[in-house]
Amino acid sequence: MNFCSACGASVAYKVPTEDNRLRAVCTSCEVVHYINPKIVLGSLPTWQGKVLLCRRAIDPRHGYWTLPAGFMELDESTQEGAARETLEESGAQVRMGSLFAVMDIPVVQQVHIFYRAEMLSPDLDPGPESLEARLFDEAEIPWDDLAFRSVTLALELFFQDRAAGAPSDRVHSVRL
Numbered sequence: 487m488n489f490c491s492a493c494g495a496s497v498a499y500k501v502p503t504e505d506n507r508l509r510a511v512c513t514s515c516e517v518v519h520y521i522n523p524k525i526v527l528g529s530l531p532t533w534q535g536k537v538l539l540c541r542r543a544i545d546p547r548h549g550y551w552t553l554p555a556g557f558m559e560l561d562e563s564t565q566e567g568a569a570r571e572t573l574e575e576s577g578a579q580v581r582m583g584s585l586f587a588v589m590d591i592p593v594v595q596q597v598h599i600f601y602r603a604e605m606l607s608p609d610l611d612p613g614p615e616s617l618e619a620r621l622f623d624e625a626e627i628p629w630d631d632l633a634f635r636s637v638t639l640a641l642e643l644f645f646q647d648r649a650a651g652a653p654s655d656r657v658h659s660v661r662l
Contacts, residue, residue, distance in 0.1 A: 487519055493512060496513050525597050525599065526555055526596050527567035527601075528553045528572075530601070530640060531576070531580050538572075538610075539552065541618045542615070542617065543614065550632060551633060552632065552633040554574075554619075556575070576611075576613075577610050577613065578609070584601065586653075587639075589636045591636060627641060
């Protein structure tokens with residue numbers, strides 16, 4: 487951040503009084519601007535044992551496979567956002583399930599939250615952010631062509647849980 491969104495003056499990075507972190511502080515009106523991580527919401531949709539993946543039509547990682555996910559919008563819950571992103575990217579109608587994984591990714595200032603999701607039918611109609619959407623058996627997952635480490639980790643954990651017959655919620659910090 488270079489300029490204050492309140493008055494347009496330049497900002498300086500300093501630790502405000504009674505704080506403990508560098509913040510963007512307006513050099514004119516002294517408003518403190520808090521810059522926080524972005525929340526990425528997604529789902530791990532399944533249909534008859536297969537996992538839904540989407541091939542990205544946008545950067546970053548154009549052409550690589552991912553779980554349906556995207557940035558949280560205002561006025562929605564994390565579960566609503568995950569369902570919205572699933573519909574937008576794949577066209578899949580889903581019944582949202584429980585929390586699956588939370589992944590802190592400090593290097594890109596993001597938190598990724600994934601929910602389990604049950605597809606209501608195998609019908610898919612990818613939106614403009616996806617080149618295609620497809621269901622994969624575990625043996626068919628394109629591991630070398632996955633877009634993000636968080637997606638790889640989510641899929642690994644999902645298949646581990648399935649093999650163990652014991653789903654569990656997970657919180658991870660992904661260091662790149």
